[in-house]
Amino acid sequence: MHPAFSVIVFTTASGAGYGLLAWFALFSLSSPSWIDRPLALTTLIFGLALVCAGLGSSTLHLGRPERAWRALSQWRSSWLSREGVAAIVAFAPTGLLALCWMASPSPGVLAQVLALLTIPAALATTYCTAMIYGSLKTIRQWRHPLTVPNYFALSLLTGALLFSAMTRLFGTEALGVELAALVAGSAAFALKHFYWRGIDAPSRVSTAETATGLGRFGEVRLFEAPHTEENYLMREMGFAIARKHVAKLRLLTVLTLFVGPLVSTLLAMAVGGLFGTLFAVTAVVSAAVGVLAERWLFFAEAKHVVTLFYGAKAA
Amino acid sequence: MTCLPESVPGQKKLGLVIDLDTCVGCHACAVNCKEWNASGHSGPLSDFQSKSDGVWFNRVHTFEAGRGETSRTVHFPRSCLHCEEPACVTVCPTGASYKRAEDGIVLVNAETCIGCKLCSWACPYGAREFDEEDGVMKKCTLCVDKIYNDNLPEADRQPACVSTCPASARHFGDLGDPNSDVSRLVAERGGYDLMPEMGYRPVNKYLPPRPKKTGCSSGSEDTISLINLAEKRAEKQRAEALAVKIGAKDAAPTELLADDYPVGGGKGAAFLRWADRMLSR
Secondary structure: OOOOHHHHHHHHHHHHHHHHHHHHHHHHOOOOOOOOHHHHHHHHHHHHHHHHHHHHHHHHOOOOHHHHHHHHOOOOOOHHHHHHHHHHHHHHHHHHHHHHHHHOOOOOHHHHHHHHHHHHHHHHHHHHHHHHHHOOOOEOOOOOOOHHHHHHHHHHHHHHHHHHHHHHHOOOOOHHHHHHHHHHHHHHHHHHHHHHHHHHOOOOOOEHHHHHOOHHHOOEEEEEOOOOOOOHHHHHHOOOHHHHOHHHHHHHHHHHHHHHHHHHHHHHHHHOHHHHHHHHHHHHHHHHHHHHHHHHHHHHOOOEHHHHHHOOOEO | OOOOOOOOOOOOOEEEEEEOOOOOOOOHHHHHHHHHHOOOOOOOOOOOOOOOOOOOOEEEEEEEEOOHHHOEEEEEEEEOOOOOOOHHHHOOOOOOEEEOOOOOOEEEOOOOOOOOOHHHHHOOOOOOEEEOOOOEEEOOOOOHHHHOOOOOOHHHOOOHHHHHOOOOOEEEEEOOOOOOHHHHHHHHHOOEOOOHHHOOOOOOEEEOOOOOOOOEOOOOOOOOOHHHHHHHHHHHHHHHHHHHHHOOOOOOOOOOEOOOOOOOOOHHHHHHHHHHHHHHO
């Protein structure tokens, strides 16, 4: 599948935003002393800004962005529509939570209720985003049991890394947040490893033979394509550039998304102080590169069954 | 609404039956489709503009299946199959994609499509092509503006691809009615679904190529050789010549050659033997 930059930014930025909002909400539930108003407001506003940037980026993928509002109507059947609805619903508890912190330096039980609502709202939206891809039967690499867990794990990893960097930038150290980043990072690493192993296993469910129904005569080969130039289908579904460099890109992902941030977080926990902050920020920068590479691969490695009509043997 | 209409017993399912045995791969269906639809329900279809490479609802591929003498070369028109479980419809976030309850035709409303392309990702058959000029998705309409068009003579109320096919390889009708001509054709010829494992339950069916005629009645049953044919023809002629000489009219063996192989005898056989040798190098 063609990795559209607008969609990569949409899924990664909104994923990180919802992860950040969810972690903030979770940690603020017990009203710890290290969450003060500047940290809370910065975190909430930054999380909401990431979500807005992601949603804004997703409209750039549309042929008719001015009609984007129509996408909210078909939530009964469409995961894309559900994602839009969930994103808008999630603005209610998160926005009100930010307002609470603006109104009071130590908001009381109302903020805790809103934080409690923020967590499922953020997770539900991330789930809908993942299901846009996870529900497509035409792409084996997306309709995979680990697609949804991957989206959750990466959302929580990038969110925790951001939250950890922010707490350190505001001069506090919250080892719980860093522990959360380590757990989410290890889980995401393991899930991605098993996901890659899963999609590398050859599948012969859909083949050129089942696509054409000509398997009764033997192996099916494309003799002549219907057109001499590329068309929309071949550009959108037949993207093959990254597949050639898959090993290198996977290594880059492992190093920048998992190894780099996890080691940086451990170092930040170990040294603390100014260097601790630097390490936490490094972890965020590294993970940003890594998650973009990971999402690029998620698209580029996905092989659509329509390629079977254009010469692919199996998909 | 992108939820699918409820299927009722005896549901009308308009669709196509495509005969892969008789399709000659002339692309006339694709061209006439473009011709009609460029000014039809989803028209204009972009073409030859700066950033687009043209939207077509129908594409004709050619496949080879099998190896050696039993292999087949099959022309394979590909268009929307108007599935009974079209995921392209259910994934649509706006309701622009819909399946008509009255006849099962899957359409896109170009006025409300936002061009998110998700429907084209959900379609296994490549039926949907994005119009970069209009920013919306386009697809086969089964010529909905032709098949119900009262201004046309009744005989012309067929999809453009069907009315133009010079080989009568395309048939249009109600596949929900088991007694319709198309349903009978599917039953007789073993019409099949493309990628049945997807579970989309296509309405359009494909008729497989008929079994190959072997062309000779003796020797190895599954091989045809130019030499065999030529030798048999020569043998037949020798026998005929002998029969003439000896005055026996019915002595010539009659079962030697299938009539539809007009192979020359005598010098022709020598030529064929030479051609076979050359081609086998």
